[in-house]
Amino acid sequence: MNDFPPSEIGRRLREIRAWRGLSLEVAAGLAGISFGYLGRLERGEQALTNRRTLESLAQALRVAPSEFTGRPWETPDGPGTEAYAGVVAVEEALDVCQLGDDPGTRVREWSQVRAALAQLEQCRGAGDYQAIGGQAPELLMELHAMYVRKPDQRQQILIGMIGCYFAMMVMAKRLGVRGLPLLAAKAAQTCAEELDSPQWRGAAMWMRGNVTGSLSRPQQYSRAVALADELTAGTDDPQVLQAYGMLHLSASLAAAVQSDRSTAETHLDEAAAAADRMEKDVGEFARMWFGRVNVGIWRSSIGLELGDGPKAVEAVHGLHIAAIPDAARLAGFYSEAGRVLLAEPQTRDNGLGLLLKAETLAPQRVRSDLFVREAVADQLRTARRDAGGRNLRGLAWRLGVAPEAGSSPN
Known part of the structure; x- marks a missing residue:
């Protein structure tokens, strides 16, 4: 399988472990896993499947978990290349905006701002990180200006700020940007405290x-x-x-x-x-x-x-999941369930179907998900190149884990 790219997380694990000067045995011991398992992760022979292992490895190697999750914009034509362009604007807005300070931006009537906030919520619900980066920074600065200039509207303004900050949090997290999610989270909490709600x-x-x-x-x-x-x-x-x-x-x-x-x-x-x-x-x-x-x-x-595997998916049987009007939330669940089902031969087709459904609902959300990328790449590494047919190969190509960089899924 030499035509398959090395595991994204395996490469990062190996680089960071070498940088720390730790042997496989020592790093594995610190993380509470076997050195054989760590070796397979580094060589791309086994997929990383849960948060627990990811975070234990981060703690053992003294780095943030985001160091392993990849940066989608670093892959040419990858899933996060265009979305990442808005990160600089988000960072600037988080630096400029402080409750009680007027950033000097223009302000509109509240009806227009309310409509813009509703549109931003739609973008977050769709997992459209590119749109969030294009809309949230200016809207946040406008809200901070309104907070100073229109004190009679502060309650609704503060709630709007929280929505902006949450959209930025989600965007930065999904794109693997360190620091910004926590800054936005703390700012949102400041607004909530000011609301006294x-x-x-x-x-x-x-x-x-x-x-x-x-x-x-x-x-x-x-x-x-x-x-x-x-x-x-x-x-x-x-x-x-x-x-x-x-x-x-x-x-x-x-x-x-x-x-x-x-x-x-x-x-x-x-x-x-x-x-x-x-x-x-x-x-x-x-x-x-x-x-x-x-x-x-x-x-x-x-x-x-x-670690309950496919059995855990039974918890949603009988529930009207589509009642949740949030495509990104549904895509998050379908992608999580899908990657677990994909790993089991008897549920493999169902798993692939759920991943494709998740991608249809929120493409940027799914294509920037490390665990989905690991699961799909693992299927390609452990099976014949044409295993799973065109659907699996097409999904791998869109995730940036195709067997040959830039190759067509057909």
């Missing part, structure tokens, strides 16, 4: 854990649990209840990545109990989509993280 404090904390939790799962867990406890008394308010439930889902994921199944299931059950108190299956507050449907999706994803 428990539900928005909860939403901002969930956003932070969702985007930056890989930096420290223990911190993600403790912060989510502490704030959920604070919100308990106010859960008669539907919006507070939704924020409370999402914080328990965040805590569950943090526990799962730390291999604590019991704790993960405890928080899943608490989230499910909160969802059962809702009238709707899908809530709308802060576009977190908390409710019975999303709890089922999280239960499946956490089972996949814990």
Whole structure:
């Protein structure tokens, strides 16, 4: 299989381990995995399949997890090349914008700003990182100017800022940009504190854990649990209840990545109990989509993280997943389930179908996903070149892991 490119993550692992001056045995021991497994990862003979291993390796080698996740814009004509152009504008906006300072930009009527915010939310929901980079920076600066000039509208302005920051967080995370997601997360939390709203404090904390939790799962867990406890008394308010439930889902994921199944299931059950108190299956507050449907999706994803394999996908059976009006969220689940099913011979075709469905829903979201790229490349490395037919080879080509750089999928 010499015509296949080396594993993206394997190359980075080998480079960083050599830079740290660590042997395979020492690095593997620090990460809590076997040196044979680490060797196979580095040689591209086995795909990396879960957050737990990725983050353990990052901790062992004393780097951020994003060092391994690849930078899509570095691949010629890769999935993130055009989207990355907006990162510089995002970085500038995050530097310029500080609550209470007027950046001097022009401002429009609130009706126009509200329409622009709705359009930005659509871009985030579609996983369109190129559009986010083109719209969010200027909109954020306009909102900061309005905050100073129109104090009577500050509540809605602050909520708009949180939406901008979250869009930037997601964009920067998916493109593998270090530092910016955390800056945006902290700015969003500042806005939530200024709102003095428990539900928005909860939403901002969930956003932070969702985007930056890989930096420290223990911190993600403790912060989510502490704030959920604070919100308990106010859960008669539907919006507070939704924020409370999402914080328990965040805590569950943090526990799962730390291999604590019991704790993960405890928080899943608490989230499910909160969802059962809702009238709707899908809530709308802060576009977190908390409710019975999303709890089922999280239960499946956490089972996949814990190594339950295809069995974990059964958690969504009977749920109307399409009720969540967020293409990127659905694509995230379909891609996660798809890559796990793809690895098993008996579910391989179903897995490929889910990955293709995810790509149709949110192309940039899926094509910048390291775990999807690893799963597809692994299929090509371990099978005949034409295995899986045109669909698998076409997906590999669009992900930038085609057997021959620049080759046609046909």
